[in-house]
Structure formats: structure tokens, C-alpha cells
Amino acid sequence: MTDNDSRIGRRAALVLGGGAAAMLAAPWVARAQARTIKIGMPTILSGRVATLGISSRNAVMMEMEKVNAAGGLAGRPVEMIFRDSKAQPQEAARVVRELVNTDGCEIIIDGEASSGSFAVQEVARDLKMLTIHTCSETSSLSADPKLRIPNAFRCVRQGVHDSVAGAAYAAKIAKEKGLKKWATCSPDYAYGRDTTAEFVGYLKQFAPDVEIVSESWPKLAQPDYTETLTKLLQANPQAVYSCIWGGDLTAFIDQGNLYGVFSKTPFFAVNMADYTVLTAVKNLPQGIHSGNRYIKTFPMTPQNAAWGDAYREKFKEYPTNWSWQNAAAVAFLAAAAKKANSTDTAKMSEALMGLTIDSPFGMNGKITMRAEDQTIVDYAIGWGTTIPKEPYMPNVTPGDWKQIVELETAWKKSKGYI
Amino acid sequence: MDLDSLFSCFASTSCVITQTTSGFIIGMLLFLVAVGLTLIFGILKVVNFSHGVFYMIGAYLALTVYQTTGSFPLALLAGGFGAALVGLAIERAFMSRIYGANPLMQILVCYALILIFDDLARLIWGGDFRSMGMPDVFQVPPVFIFGGVAPPYYIFVIAVAAAIAIVLALVIARTRFGKIVRAAAHNPAMVSALGINTVAIYALVFAAGCLLAGLAGALAAPVRTVSPGMGFSILIESFIVTVIGGMGSIAGALVGALLIGMLRTFGALGFPLFNEGLMYIFMVMVLVIRPSGLFGKEAA
Numbered sequence: 001m002t003d004n005d006s007r008i009g010r011r012a013a014l015v016l017g018g019g020a021a022a023m024l025a026a027p028w029v030a031r032a033q034a035r036t037i038k039i040g041m042p043t044i045l046s047g048r049v050a051t052l053g054i055s056s057r058n059a060v061m062m063e064m065e066k067v068n069a070a071g072g073l074a075g076r077p078v079e080m081i082f083r084d085s086k087a088q089p090q091e092a093a094r095v096v097r098e099l100v101n102t103d104g105c106e107i108i109i110d111g112e113a114s115s116g117s118f119a120v121q122e123v124a125r126d127l128k129m130l131t132i133h134t135c136s137e138t139s140s141l142s143a144d145p146k147l148r149i150p151n152a153f154r155c156v157r158q159g160v161h162d163s164v165a166g167a168a169y170a171a172k173i174a175k176e177k178g179l180k181k182w183a184t185c186s187p188d189y190a191y192g193r194d195t196t197a198e199f200v201g202y203l204k205q206f207a208p209d210v211e212i213v214s215e216s217w218p219k220l221a222q223p224d225y226t227e228t229l230t231k232l233l234q235a236n237p238q239a240v241y242s243c244i245w246g247g248d249l250t251a252f253i254d255q256g257n258l259y260g261v262f263s264k265t266p267f268f269a270v271n272m273a274d275y276t277v278l279t280a281v282k283n284l285p286q287g288i289h290s291g292n293r294y295i296k297t298f299p300m301t302p303q304n305a306a307w308g309d310a311y312r313e314k315f316k317e318y319p320t321n322w323s324w325q326n327a328a329a330v331a332f333l334a335a336a337a338k339k340a341n342s343t344d345t346a347k348m349s350e351a352l353m354g355l356t357i358d359s360p361f362g363m364n365g366k367i368t369m370r371a372e373d374q375t376i377v378d379y380a381i382g383w384g385t386t387i388p389k390e391p392y393m394p395n396v397t398p399g400d401w402k403q404i405v406e407l408e409t410a411w412k413k414s415k416g417y418i
Numbered sequence: 419m420d421l422d423s424l425f426s427c428f429a430s431t432s433c434v435i436t437q438t439t440s441g442f443i444i445g446m447l448l449f450l451v452a453v454g455l456t457l458i459f460g461i462l463k464v465v466n467f468s469h470g471v472f473y474m475i476g477a478y479l480a481l482t483v484y485q486t487t488g489s490f491p492l493a494l495l496a497g498g499f500g501a502a503l504v505g506l507a508i509e510r511a512f513m514s515r516i517y518g519a520n521p522l523m524q525i526l527v528c529y530a531l532i533l534i535f536d537d538l539a540r541l542i543w544g545g546d547f548r549s550m551g552m553p554d555v556f557q558v559p560p561v562f563i564f565g566g567v568a569p570p571y572y573i574f575v576i577a578v579a580a581a582i583a584i585v586l587a588l589v590i591a592r593t594r595f596g597k598i599v600r601a602a603a604h605n606p607a608m609v610s611a612l613g614i615n616t617v618a619i620y621a622l623v624f625a626a627g628c629l630l631a632g633l634a635g636a637l638a639a640p641v642r643t644v645s646p647g648m649g650f651s652i653l654i655e656s657f658i659v660t661v662i663g664g665m666g667s668i669a670g671a672l673v674g675a676l677l678i679g680m681l682r683t684f685g686a687l688g689f690p691l692f693n694e695g696l697m698y699i700f701m702v703m704v705l706v707i708r709p710s711g712l713f714g715k716e717a718a
Contacts, residue, residue, distance in 0.1 A: 048647065050545050216686065219694060223642045223651045224447075226440040226572075227686035227693070233567055234423070234433055234687065247547030247643035254549060255641045258569035260559050280643075282551025 037076040037343050039064075039333075040099030042092045042120065043111025043135070045084035048221065048247075051276060052322045056111040056135060057082050058315045059323035063330035073337035081105060085116055092116035096123045106130070106343060109329055111322070114138040114191065124152045130345045132333065134326045137162075138191070142375035143417050151349050154375040155329040157321070159191070161381060162270060163198035164407045165399030166291055169383035170199075170268050171206030173289070174239065179266065181213045183237035185228055185252075187244055188217035195243045195270070202407065203241075213237050221248060225255045233259060238266075245271035250280045257283055272386060273393045275318035284388040292382050293321035294361075298396035299380045303360035324361045328376070331357050332369060363398060377401065424688030435566025437683040443572045445679025446579035450634035451652050452659040453586065453671040454627030460666025461603040461623045462517060467528035468508075469631055469656065470649025471535040472501040476632025477639040477648060478543055481550040484639075490553040494636045501632020502625045509624040517620070532649070539646040547645040556640075575637050582630065583672055590668065599623060603666070658697060662704045664714025673712060 041060060044053035064078050072078055081103050085092035092112045099105040108131040110120045117136030124131035133141065133154040141147060142154045173179065184200065186192035196215075204210050214235030216228045232240060240261075244252050249271060256262055262285040271277070272290030292298050296308035296318075307327070311319040319327075332352060337343055340351040354371035361367060363380050370377050381404070384396035412418045427433035451473055458466045480497035484490060508531065516524050556571040590596040602609045602619050610616045634652075642648070659678055663670025678697060685696045704712060 048645070054545075216690060221651060223638070223648065224444055226443050227437075227683040230436050230440045230567070230683060231686045231690075233436060234427060247645050250547060250549050251641065251643040254552065254643075257552065258556075258560065258571055258641065259567060276546065280547060280549045282549050283557065 035072075035076045036079050037073055037107070038079050038081055038103060038105040039107045039109060040081050040083065040096065040103060040105035041109040041111050042083050042085045042095040042099070042116070044087045044113065044116075045082070047087050049087055049113060051246075052113075052135070052320055053084075053111060055315075055317075055320040056322045056326045059311070059319060059326040060109060060111075060330055062311060062314060063327045067330060067334045070334075073334060074341055074343050076343055085112060087113065087116065089116045089119040093119040093123050096120050097127070100127050100129055106345070107333065107348075108132070109134055109326065109333075111135050111326060114141070117141055118147075121147060121149070121152055125149045128345065130348050132329045134329045135322050138194075139411075140415075140417075142373045143412055143415070145417060148374065151345055152374065153332070153349075153352055153369060155332055155369070156325050156376070157379060157381065158375065158408075159195050160198060160408050160411055161377075161399075161404050162291055163195060164202055164404045165381045166268070166270055166383060167199050167202030167206055168400065168403060169397060170239075170241070170289070171203055171210075173266070174203070174207045174210055177238075177266070179238040180209045180211060181236070181238045182210055183214040183216075183232055183235050183240050184212060185216040185218065185232065185240060185242045185244065187248065188219045192217065192243055196241065198411075199241060199243075199270075218244070218248075223251065225252050228252075229256055229259050229261060232261060232265075239268065240265055241268045241270075243270050245274070246277065247280070249277050253281050253285065253288075254283070257285065262288065273384070274321060275392075276320060278386070278392045279318070284386060284392075286385075286387055288386045289383060290386060290393065292380060292384070292393070292396055294319050294324045295391075295393050295396070297391045297394055298382055298384070298398075299360070299363065299365070300396075301360060301365065303365070304380075307360045328357075328359055328361050328367060328379070331359055332367075363401060377405065419689055419692070421688055424684065427684070427687050430565075432565025432567075435564055436568070437687070438680070439563075439566065439568045439572065439576075441676065441679035441681075441683040442576050443679070444682055445676040446576050447634050447638055448652070448655055448659055448678060449672050449675035450579055450582065450630045450637070452656040452663070452675055453583075453668055454630040455656050456660045456663065456666055456668065456671045458624055458627045459660070461599060462513070462620055464513060464517065464524055465521070465528075466513075466627070467525055467653070468531035468535070469627070470651075470653035471532055472505055472628040472631035472649070473635040473638075473652055474535065474539060474644075474646070474649035475504055476501040476635025477550075477642070477644045478539060478635075479632070480636035480639045481548060481644050482543075484550055484553075490555070493550075493639075494633065497636025497639070498629045498633035501635065502629035505628025505632075506621060506625040508628075509621050513624060514617070514620065536646045536649075543644075543646075545646060547643045550639040550644060552640045571640065578633075578637065582633075583668075586668060655697075658701050660711070662701055662711060664711025666715075667711065667713035670711055670713030 043056050064080055068077050083095040085095055096108055110117055110131055110133045112120055112135055114136045117133050128151055131152040137156055137159050139158045139160040184196050186196040216231055218228050268289040270291040272288050273295050274293040296305045335357045336348045336351040340347040352369050356366050356368040359367045361380055363378050367376050367379050378401055381399040382396040384393045386393050455469045476497035479500040480493040483496040484493035512527055516527050558570055560567045560569045598614055602616055606616050659674040663674030681696055685693045689696055
């Protein structure tokens with residue numbers, strides 16, 4: 001009996017002990033599960049712009065590894081969930097709702113181009129979760145107070161900043177070399193039209209002698225630019241401006257070379273200094289003026305070069321303009337979570353307002369999330385000329401952020417935003 | 419509208435020559451694609467929506483061969499004959515099953531082929547756009563003819579396309595094979611009853627159409643961006659050409675392609691904001707006045 005009793009006693013003890021251990025461990029297990037924070041990211045992973053979307057995802061994965069290695073966001077490990085929006089705004093909006101409602105994401109990194117980002121902004125307004133746009137360059141997204149919400153931020157270069165910096169650079173060369181007759185040639189959709197109009201407006205403001213003698217609006221993904229090029233030859237301008245980008249720019253350069261356009265006329269192509277274009281063009285002409293997109297040589301710091309090399313090492317290709325913007329966004333999220341010591345939307349949003357971080361992509365090693373319109377300033381912005389081989393754009397003239405902000409403010413006033 | 423610059427262009431020889439040669443450049447490449455489309459429709463009675471695929475295959479094969487061997491003639495041959503071989507396989511495997519089928523079925527099959535081949539191109543060559551690079555022999559300054567500008571490479575392209583147009587016209591009009599093809603277009607049952615292998619004729623015609631599209635892609639590769647989906651960019655214009663020229667007519671394809679070329683280059687001067695629209699307006703006008711196209715048969 002005694003033996004029996006004692007056996008039962010031991011069994012009971014084991015059961016009780018096990019149960020107690022399980023009970024004690026349960027909240028710990030539950031807490032560990034809740035600690036993981038899911039971040040959702042819609043971006044363009046198929047179609048013509050897929051290269052950019054993939055480069056965005058790459059940058060986020062690379063930077064999130066570092067964040068997780070350093071303990072996550074406010075102590076919570078991050079799990080990223082990526083979804084393809086196929087470059088369709090309605091799909092982007094649907095995907096974001098799914099990421100939040102079904103997958104339980106608490107933060108959205110919005111890797112959408114302009115059209116999709118406006119749709120995502122409205123979903124963010126509705127669902128009230130922290131959202132950071134990382135690819136949309138259209139200025140009104142953050143400048144227009146009617147669109148603004150306290151929980152959405154933008155970590156992207158802006159059209160109006162590029163136009164001011166580009167026009168200031170171009171005006172200086174125009175005055176030095178007496179370039180008065182200009183032609184423009186840009187893609188026929190919102191980005192091409194707006195960016196060109198802003199550039200021309202500022203150029204005329206900085207160099208009043210400039211006149212536009214010819215304008216062409218080839219459509220997006222047009223295979224042949226012959227008529228555009230011969231029209232340029234007829235207009236015989238002293239300089240040409242273009243915001244054609246990607247594969248279209250490659251074709252434009254290849255075809256323009258046949259007509260010798262770039263050997264005699266200075267060409268200002270804001271989107272030229274992008275590694276995807278620079279490495280694709282086989283006969284890259286010397287001396288094309290371009291804005292920086294992402295380039296290892298600007299800012300010319302060991303941190304920036306190291307980041308570009310690390311990305312290349314990991315993904316076997318150079319980062320794009322979208323890559324640095326996404327990398328910077330992850331850094332902003334990490335810094336905000338640290339400052340707020342929380343991943344709560346309201347607390348992180350408050351921490352992001354006016355937050356300055358150390359960044360390889362900052363003009364002076366720092367980027368600020370401007371509090372008044374929740375968008376970044378002081379990022380690296382500049383123009384230079386290309387050479388046909390590495391480092392492609394060795395010398396970049398930095399833009400003047402004081403002038404950029406001054407003219408941006410004037411632009412906002414003219415639009416009735418402030 | 420900028421009619422001033424259009425009229426001042428007509429007043430200057432150099433401008434007229436430059437714009438006319440550029441019209442030929444756009445037109446002749448378009449012709450190579452459109453003529454295949456029109457041949458296939460005329461004889462096989464299939465509207466081959468997947469024709470742009472062979473243009474893309476030609477461009478990619480030319481790019482690969484040029485970048486591995488460095489030989490441009492080899493690249494052209496690879497583009498043309500590679501596309502023809504793929505075309506032959508497609509004809510045997512898929513197209514031959516849908517001759518005479520419901521047009522909706524034909525469109526579905528063609529559309530499926532577009533999606534499949536675009537994805538295959540992405541798998542094999544990657545999703546990025548590629549540039550082949552201009553062969554050294556053509557890396558020379560443009561030629562000036564009476565003050566008009568013409569890049570040597572484009573003169574070469576025009577010459578190749580013109581030679582093909584002549585050879586094609588001769589083959590169709592003068593040879594026994596051409597006679598059979600014309601007969602098969604008119605009455606395939608009778609041709610078959612005479613003991614002629616119409617299955618082989620159909621396959622050959624389809625492959626020939628693909629060869630021309632592949633060659634156009636190979637010729638375009640040094641100057642146009644090579645990317646998955648590039649076939650679609652030329653498909654719409656090729657259809658406009660065949661609609662204007664008349665479905666099934668080789669002369670119509672040539673005239674239609676050249677008209678579109680001229681409309682684009684001169685339209686860019688006179689109607690810079692409406693250049694794209696001009697092409698469609700012209701097509702609508704042709705359809706209203708001559709529904710079967712400029713060279714189409716009335717009963718078609």
C-alpha cells in the first residue's frame with residue numbers, strides 16, 4: 001500500500017509538477033509569440049517596374065536583418081511580409097487591408113509608385129496604422145494638407161526638390177556657356193509633365209534668358225524615338241532636358257547616339273545616374289548631366305560606399321534609388337521605436353515627427369523627417385556628369401538645401417498648401 | 419498644333435530628307451513584323467496576336483549570340499532562324515489545332531502564348547531591360563544627304579527590309595511555291611485534293627512569318643530596349659498597319675507601314691501633342707472609306 005501510495009504520490013507529483021511548469025511557461029510562450037511584430041509591405045514585384053520593387057524588398061530585407069540582430073523594434077523581433085501589388089493601385093489597397101486585417105501586420109512599409117501610394121494613404125487613414133511611403137516621389141502626397149494624416153510618413157526624394165536642385169545646376173551651366181535655346185523631351189504622363197514643367201519654371205526663374213524651342217512627349221515604353229530625335233535635330237537647341245527613365249532612357253540614348261545628338265548638345269537627364277541604366281547602356285556617352293538617384297560616389301563617404309558594396313555583394317547587382325529610400329525608412333522605424341520605446345502607432349508617429357537619424361544617404365550624414373509635412377529633407381541631392389565606366393559619376397555638385405526649402409515653400413504657397 | 423514648323427520643314431530639303439528617312443526607318447521595321455502577320459492571316463486565316471512574341475525572341479537571341487560571339491551577321495541569322503524554329507514548333511503544337519476554330523479560341527491561345535513566352539524570357543534572360551550595343555562597324559557619325567541626317571545603321575536596316583520585300587514579292591508572284599501558297603489562301607480544300615501537302619505549306623508560311631518578325635527583332639536589338647513584353651509594343655502598330663493596308667496583302671503591309679512611319683515623323687513636327695492620335699484617326703478614316711483596307715479585297 002505504502003509503496004503504491006508513494007508511487008501514486010510520485011506520479012501525482014510529476015503530473016502536478018509538469019502541469020505547474022506548463023502553467024508557468026504558458027504566459028511566457030504566449031508573450032514570445034506576441035512579441036514578434038509583423039510589418040507588411042506591398043510593392044511592385046511583377047511587370048515592367050518589377051526591378052525597382054525587387055530592389056526595394058532587397059533593401060528592406062537587408063536592413064531588417066540588422067534591426068533584428070540588434071534586438072528588433074523596441075525589443076520585438078520583426079517579421080516582414082511582402083506582397084505583389086502588380087503596380088495596380090486597387091490591388092495595393094486590397095493587399096494592405098489583407099496585410100493588416102488577416103496577417104496582423106502592425107506597420108506598413110508602402111513600396112508603391114505614386115499611383116499606388118495615394119491609394120495606400122487612404123487605407124492608412126481608414127485603418128490608422130503606422131505607414132511609411134518609400135517610393136512615391138509625387139510632392140503633393142505629403143505637401144497637400146488635405147491628404148495628410150498623423151500616422152503616415154514619407155521617406156522618399158521629391159519631384160519638387162529634384163526640380164529646384166536640377167534647375168539651379170542647369171541654370172549655372174546655361175549662364176556660363178550661353179545656352180539659351182532649350183528643348184525638352186519627357187514621357188507623356190503625370191510624372192513626366194509635372195517634373196518637366198517644374199524644371200522649366202525654375203530654370204527660367206534662375207536664368208531668365210532661357211527659352212524652350214521644342215517639346216516632345218513620347219509615350220511610356222515607346223520602342224522607337226526616331227521622330228523625337230529628328231524633331232530635336234530640326235529644332236537645333238543648345239541644350240536638352242529629359243526625365244525619361246529606365247529602359248526607355250536606354251533606348252533613347254542608343255538611338256540618339258546614331259544621330260550624334262549627345263556629342264554636340266549638352267543633355268540634362270535627371271534619371272541617368274541610376275545603376276540599372278548606367279550598366280545597361282552599352283555606348284554611354286561622356287558628359288551627360290544627371291541628377292543622383294543612388295550612386296556610391298555621392299555622398300562621397302566610406303559609409304555610403306560600404307552600403308552600396310554590401311548590397312551588391314548580397315544581391316549581385318547595384319542598389320537603385322528605391323533601395324536607399326527603403327533602407328532609410330527601416331532606419332527611421334528602428335530609431336523611432338527606440339525613442340518611443342514602443343511599437344504603438346501613436347507613440348512611434350510622435351517619435352518620427354522631426355526625427356533626425358544618422359544615415360549614409362544624408363547630405364551631411366543625417367536625414368530629418370520634417371515634422372510639418374512628415375517627409376524627409378537633407379537627403380543627398382546633387383547633379384554631375386557621367387563617364388562611360390565605373391564610378392560612372394565621379395564628381396557630383398551638391399544641391400543647396402536652403403535654396404531647395406525656400407523654393408519648395410514658395411511652391412507650396414502657390415499651390416495653396418500653406 | 420504647330421503647323422508652322424511642319425510647313426517650314428516642307429520648305430527645307432534637309433528637313434524633308436531627314437524626316438522621310440526616319441519615316442522609312444520606323445516603317446520598314448514595322449513592315450517586317452506586319453508582313454508576317456498579314457501573310458499568316460491571308461493564308462492560315464488566323465489573327466496571330468502572339469506575333470510580337472517572335473519579335474521578342476529574335477531580339478533576345480540576337481542579343482545573346484552577339485554578346486557571346488561578337489558577330490553581328492551571326493546574331494541576325496540566329497534571331498531570324500531561331501524565331502522561325504520556335505514558330506514552327508508552336509505551329510505544330512498549338513496553332514495547327516485552332517485553324518478554323520472560333521476566333522475567341524484563337525485569341526485565347528495566342529494570349530496564353532504571349533504570357534507564357536514573356537515569363538519564359540523573364541526566367542531565361544531576367545526581368546531587367548537589356549541593351550545589345552551597336553556593332554563597331556556602325557559606330558560612325560551619321561551621313562548627310564543634301565543636309566538631311568541619316569545614321570548608317572538605319573540605312574542598312576532599310577536596305578535589308580527593302581531586299582526582303584522584293585524577294586518576298588518575287589517568291590509569291592513568280593515561283594511555283596508562291597503559286598501554291600496563293601492557291602492555298604484561296605481554296606485550301608482544292609489544293610489539298612490536288613495532292614499538295616497543305617499542312618506543310620501552312621507550317622512553312624507560319625515559320626516564314628516568324629522568321630521575318632524574329633529578324634525585325636534582331637535588327638531592332640541594337641537600338642531598342644530588349645525586355646520581356648517588348649513584343650507587345652510593336653504588335654498594336656503592326657495591327658494598325660495591316661488594317662490600313664488590308665489583311666492578307668503584302669503590298670498593303672508595305673504601304674501601310676511606310677504611311678505610319680511618315681505620319682509619325684511629320685506628325686511629330688506638326689502635331690506634337692497629338693502624334694499618337696493621328697495614327698488612329700488615319701486608321702478610322704481608312705476603315706470608313708475602304709473597310710477592307712487600301713489593298714484588301716472588297717469581299718474580304
